[in-house]
Amino acid sequence: MNWSDSAATAFGVLLTIGLAGLVLVVMDFFGGPTREAEQPAQVVAGQGHRNRHWRTEQAGGQAQPKLRRLESKAEARARGQAAEAEAVAAELRARAGAAEAEALAAEAGILAAQAEALAAQARAQAEAAEAEALAAAARERARVRADAAEAEAEAAEARARGQVGQAEALAAAARERARVRAEAAEAEVEAAEARARAEAAEAEAVAAEARARAAAGEAEALAVEARAQADAAEAEAVAAAARARAAAGEAEAIAAQARERARERAKAAEAEALAAEARARAEAAEAEAVAAEARARAEAAEAEAVAAEARALAIRLRLEAEASGKPLRRPD
Structure with a gap:
């Protein structure tokens, strides 16, 4: 009272x-x-x-x-x-x-x-x-409770949107890493092609060296024969010596080319090693991106559930407020 x-x-x-x-x-x-x-x-x-x-x-x-x-x-x-x-x-x-x-x-x-x-x-x-x-x-x-619940729902929705944006950013990063991985694979293919070309060049250099050696042996034999026949055909010996020197220069050029091809092969092997390392890093990054994307999806689903619960609570509080807001009947 x-x-x-x-x-x-x-x-x-x-x-x-x-x-x-x-x-x-x-x-x-x-x-x-x-x-x-x-x-x-x-x-x-x-x-x-x-x-x-x-x-x-x-x-x-x-x-x-x-x-x-x-x-x-x-x-x-x-x-x-x-x-x-x-x-x-x-x-x-x-x-x-x-x-x-x-x-x-x-x-x-x-x-x-x-x-x-x-x-x-x-x-x-x-x-x-x-x-x-x-x-x-x-x-x-x-x-006040309905307003607070609505604000909480809006905050949860904003957090969900932020988590969705973060998930999209993680997905974009994963796509970027996949692109880097594809480029690394392409570089690896190019390195394999370069390695194949280097091996072919090396085989060709070996064959050229063998041919040069054969030519040098032949030139030496010709020189010996020319020296044996020096008295009879000095001019022919001089010409043979010139041919031998030319063959020796060609053999030297072939050897230099073989060394260059060996260096290219070493560079290709190094590039292959770098590509393998990049591929390993890309695979690790991809696995991390997949895990992050899964976590982001789980967090987004949880945030969506929280937002749905907050919206349901706000609706229930609003209905209770409307139900309690009916005017009381005054006594006569």
């Missing part, structure tokens, strides 16, 4: 006490004339009795005429009737005062009942106002 209920109850009690006091005062006021009317009636009755006794004594003591006795009797009868009428009038006045006092008491009771009804109505209005205030506070709390 709050202060408004206490005030209404105190007002009703005070009003009831005041009305009861008013009833007592009215009854006392109207009861006084009744007692005063009863006292003169008793006095008149006593006087009549004394008069009758006195007339009896006078009749016994003196011999009065019959007419005087009749007059005395008539006078006594008239006085008795007057006293009786006065008593009846006093009784009627007393009854009228009692009836009026009873009417005032009934009216006081009605006023007390009305005061109690007003106090009850005031209490009901105070309780209705308090209930309305509590309902408004409940609606405000429900609205």
Whole structure:
């Protein structure tokens, strides 16, 4: 019970006490004339009795005429009737005062009942106002909870979008690593082709060297033959020596070409080793990207579930707020 209920109850009690006091005062006021009317009636009755006794004594003591006795009797009868009428009038006045006092008491009771009804109505209005205030506070709390849940849902949705963006970034990085891996594979293919070309060049250099050696041996044989026949054909020997020198220069060029091809083959082997290392790194990066993408998908699914739960909570809170926001029925 709050202060408004206490005030209404105190007002009703005070009003009831005041009305009861008013009833007592009215009854006392109207009861006084009744007692005063009863006292003169008793006095008149006593006087009549004394008069009758006195007339009896006078009749016994003196011999009065019959007419005087009749007059005395008539006078006594008239006085008795007057006293009786006065008593009846006093009784009627007393009854009228009692009836009026009873009417005032009934009216006081009605006023007390009305005061109690007003106090009850005031209490009901105070309780209705308090209930309305509590309902408004409940609606405000429900609205605040709904707003908080909606903000949480928006934050969860933003986190989900961020995680989706992160997953897309990870997927883009994975695609970039796949592209690098494809380029590494292409470089490896090119290195294999270069290695095959180097091997072919090496085989060709070996064959050229063999041919050069054969040509050198042949030139040496020719030189020996030319020296043997120097006396007979010096010019032919000189020409043969020139041919031998030319063949030796060609053999040197073939050997230099073979060394160049060997260097290219070494470079190709080194490139192949680098390509294998790059391929291993690309495969590791791809595995890491796949794992990161799986984690991102799991986090995105979890964030989507959290967002769905937050949206469901916001909808439920909004429905509760709308249900609790119905206006209360005031008492009549």
